[in-house]
Structure formats: C-alpha cells, structure tokens
Amino acid sequence: MSFSENKLTVRSSADLATAVPYLIGFHPGEGSIVVIACRDRRIVFAARGDLPAPGSPAHQLRELTAHLVPVVQRQQPITDLVIVGYGAPGHVDPALRAVGDAFTAAGLAVRELLRVTKTRIFSLTCDDPACCPPRGTPFDPTTSLIAAQATVAGLVARPDRAAVASRFATVDSPGDGIPHATNDATARMAALKTAGSTAVYEAGVHAVRGALRQHDGGTHLTDDEVAWLTVLLTHKSVRDLAANLTQPHDQHVTFWAEITRRADEPLVPAPATVLALTAWRCGDGVLAAMAAERALQVNPDYQLADLLLQALHAGLPPSAIEQTITSTHPSPSIPNPNPNTASEQE
Known part of the structure; x- marks a missing residue:
C-alpha cells in the first residue's frame, strides 16, 4: 500500500x-x-x-x-x-x-x-x-x-492538534509593533480609497506579489509590510488575488501561517482563510480546517471561511469552491490541487 x-x-x-x-x-x-x-x-x-x-x-x-x-x-x-x-x-x-x-x-x-x-x-x-x-x-x-x-x-x-494550531496562533508583537503599524496602514488605506477601487486593487497586486517574492527569497516581512498586506486583504478582490497567486506547496503554507500569526487580531480572517485554502490544496485538510475555524473565531460571519469549512467537513475537493474565488477576479490560474487529502471530522 x-x-x-x-x-x-x-x-x-x-x-x-x-x-x-x-x-x-x-x-x-x-x-x-x-x-x-x-x-x-x-x-x-x-x-x-x-x-x-x-x-x-x-x-x-x-x-x-x-x-x-x-x-x-x-x-x-x-x-x-x-x-x-x-x-x-x-x-x-x-x-x-x-x-x-x-x-x-x-x-x-x-x-x-x-x-x-x-x-x-x-x-x-x-x-x-x-x-x-x-x-x-x-x-x-x-x-x-x-x-x-x-x-x-x-x-x-506534529505531537497533537495544539501543535498544528501553534503554526498560526497569534503572537504578541514586541512594543507597539503590529498594532501601531496597522494603525498607520489603516490611515494609508483611507487615503488610497479616495483614488477608487482600482487603486486599491493595484496596490494589492503589488503588495501580494512583493510579499510572496520576498518570502520565496528567504526574507521576512517587516511589521509595516505585514500590516499593509493584511489591511489590503480586507478587500475581497485583493484576498482572492492572493489566493490565486499562492502556490500549493509548503513554502506558501508557511508564509500564510506567518501572516496569520502576526496579523492584528481583527484582520486575521482574510490571511487565515487564504492559509486554509492553501493547506487544503496541499492535501492538509486538518490544518485547513483549523485555519478556517480560526478565521470564524474572529469573525463568525466570514463567508469564504465558512464555505471552506463546510466543504472540508463534507470531504469535497478544493475545486468545489475555487470557482467562487476565480469568478470575480480570474487573473492568475489556480494550480491543480494535490489529490492526497487528509480530513478531520469534529
């Protein structure tokens, strides 16, 4: 076997x-x-x-x-x-x-x-x-x-479920750290919105591509870069773009686990949901379900995380909801998911 x-x-x-x-x-x-x-x-x-x-x-x-x-x-x-x-x-x-x-x-x-x-x-x-x-x-x-x-x-x-959750559990930032950077990023977003939704999306393209490129090159994001990325991810078009650009391999699972862990608490749902989808495509249904649960813990009404969790509990493949993500912003194609899938039923 x-x-x-x-x-x-x-x-x-x-x-x-x-x-x-x-x-x-x-x-x-x-x-x-x-x-x-x-x-x-x-x-x-x-x-x-x-x-x-x-x-x-x-x-x-x-x-x-x-x-x-x-x-x-x-x-x-x-x-x-x-x-x-x-x-x-x-x-x-x-x-x-x-x-x-x-x-x-x-x-x-x-x-x-x-x-x-x-x-x-x-x-x-x-x-x-x-x-x-x-x-x-x-x-x-x-x-x-x-x-x-x-x-x-x-x-x-890993030793147990708690060790899986520790990959993306929120950590306290030294000093003001992420909360201060998030306040600055929120003010920056308010100014950017005056230029319209296209400007926000273009900023998202630049931030997501740049963040993934930095991670792939072995460079960690600064607090300011994490804060700006997570603020941009609150916009559905940017979140869906991030899901499309992310590749189904452990390096990108690690990236989104880090972003989820470092995000200011109210901004956790979007990166946690992208982490869930990425883990799911890699065949790690347990991590995917726990990341989706984390998103819903912060925002019980976060629709995509809820859809992901329902699909995972039903034992469906990622393709079951990928159309939901690609229909509005179909820019980059999503690679085929890993067929070897582990699921967890609670």
Missing part, C-alpha cells in the same frame, strides 16, 4: 500505524478514529474523528458514523478501507466494529479494523496468531523506515 503522491510503501499494520500521523498531520490521541480510504493499494484519503466518550448515548456514535460514511463515499472510486482506533479495548473495539459495519452496509469494503494501544497494534479482523497475536503486535515508530521516508519526503507529524 502506498501514499498516492509520496510513494511511501506500507507493508504491515506496524507501518500503517506509523504512517497515520503523517497522513493526518499529527499524532492522534486516545479516543480517535481514523478512516483510511485506498484505491488499488494506494492511500488516497484519511479522515479523523473523536469517538464519543465511554458511557455516551449510542446515538452519538451513530451520528459520527452517519457523517463519516458519506464523506468517505465521495472519494470514489475506492477499493477498500482500513479503520484504526486508538485507546483501550473496552472503549474502542465495540466502536470500531460498529463503524466498520456501517461502512460495509454502505457498500464499502472494510479490509481491516485495527486498534492501537500505546505501542501495540491489535487486529479485530484477523484471528491468525502467526501474524496477529492476541497480545498485539509491538511497534516502535521512532525506528520505522516509514518515519524516515516520510521525513525525507517533507511530511510532518
């Missing part, structure tokens, strides 16, 4: 357990469930969710499953699934079987149900002690060839 783009080969359940954090971007905690969709022995999609807590009403697991099944079905064609649960057997095993039965009833072949408990893997679908001993199969991710290959391929598995 291989990753569709990175050609990492998974030969065993231990390899798969090691690969999961690289598929979803972080190490899943206890109570997590990960559904891995395969097409002709290639991993094409992974979705993570939280199992209901022990003792929760049965309808909560049914609701989780009712959401996961159509999300995975949309990734067709799929040949089979592997479902992995994390935690103690009394909590995880019944839930894994129930989820597996739901996917089977929906016409999707479930190849294997696996439970990961600390450093052991247990198969719920294989009772051959030669390959799946009752006491589980030990594995050590730190010594796995998969971990080494993933690292070389540029894949990252």
